Amino acid sequence: MKTVSFPRMVELDxxxxxxxxxxxxxxxxxxxxxxxxxxxxxxxxxxDIDHFKKFNxxxxxxxxxxxxxxxxxxIRKAVRFRGEAYRYGGEEITVLMLNTNxxxxxxxxxxxxxxxxxxxxxxxxxxINQPLSVRISLGVASTDTVAxxxxxxxxxxxxxxxKSSGRNQAILFRSDRRQAVTTTIIDVHFPSRSAITGGxxxxxxxxxxxxxxxxxxxxxxxxxxTDSSEFAEGHMPPYGLVExxxxxxxxxxxxxxxxxxxxxEVKSYIIDLMFKxxxxxxxxxx
Numbered sequence: 001m002k003t004v005s006f007p008r009m010v011e012l013d014x015x016x017x018x019x020x021x022x023x024x025x026x027x028x029x030x031x032x033x034x035x036x037x038x039x040x041x042x043x044x045x046x047x048d049i050d051h052f053k054k055f056n057x058x059x060x061x062x063x064x065x066x067x068x069x070x071x072x073x074x075i076r077k078a079v080r081f082r083g084e085a086y087r088y089g090g091e092e093i094t095v096l097m098l099n100t101n102x103x104x105x106x107x108x109x110x111x112x113x114x115x116x117x118x119x120x121x122x123x124x125x126x127x128i129n130q131p132l133s134v135r136i137s138l139g140v141a142s143t144d145t146v147a148x149x150x151x152x153x154x155x156x157x158x159x160x161x162x163k164s165s166g167r168n169q170a171i172l173f174r175s176d177r178r179q180a181v182t183t184t185i186i187d188v189h190f191p192s193r194s195a196i197t198g199g200x201x202x203x204x205x206x207x208x209x210x211x212x213x214x215x216x217x218x219x220x221x222x223x224x225x226t227d228s229s230e231f232a233e234g235h236m237p238p239y240g241l242v243e244x245x246x247x248x249x250x251x252x253x254x255x256x257x258x259x260x261x262x263x264x265e266v267k268s269y270i271i272d273l274m275f276k277x278x279x280x281x282x283x284x285x286x
Contacts, residue, residue: 043105109170166201
């Protein structure tokens with residue numbers, strides 16, 4: 001029986017340094033068969049570089065290729081030995097991971113997303129190295145919830161959802177029967193004037209709970225579309241600020257003098273994460 005071992009020792013794509021699409025096409029059915037026979041799940045992650053065209057248009061194709069190689073290297077390193085990253089086409093990358101369910105695949109995808117966002121990439125502009133803002137979107141699917149024949153198309157659908165709902169995030173595919181995700185509205189007070197607008201997705205970067213996870217005071221908010229951040233001063237809670245990104249959509253906004261109040265719509269499961277962040281921050285001060 002055919003077997004596949006990681007990392008793949010094959011001729012690599014010259015731009016990304018990853019196994020090319022033809023190796024993915026060979027490996028996928030082999031791995032699905034071996035995982036199926038062992039009764040183990042298999043995960044796929046579809047990845048796309050956000051606004052990749054701007055790197056080619058603004059800085060040239062050499063910079064675009066450099067960004068693609070940089071991201072590909074980080075992704076391959078992140079899944080080394082448990083899986084492999086392949087160049088699917090263009091700036092799209094596919095990761096296959098063995099013995100990995102949806103929750104584990106999502107955790108890996110979120111870690112990759114964070115690693116890429118926090119990595120350093122520069123390009124020469126007028127002879128001076130300038131930092132580039134590189135972000136990725138990721139879609140995750142696993143055979144614990146979808147058929148093997150639908151694995152790639154399901155992760156691709158999740159990737160589409162990640163890009164259409166704000167980019168720079170990972171989303172796990174769910175079947176149509178489970179696709180609906182409940183949301184919760186959070187009240188956010190930002191003690192400064194803000195340029196945010198309704199309907200936009202933003203990140204809370206530094207914040208604390210005033211009473212519970214649905215009542216938040218923010219100190220730093222970021223617009224991932226423009227890569228701009230806004231900061232505010234104010235009294236500090238005795239246990240310090242939580243420094244963990246929370247993504248959501250701005251709905252109602254009210255500006256009162258130099259203060260901004262807005263409704264922040266997040267996926268309901270985020271509330272549990274926020275509660276954990278709050279408790280961890282408070283425990284660190286005890």
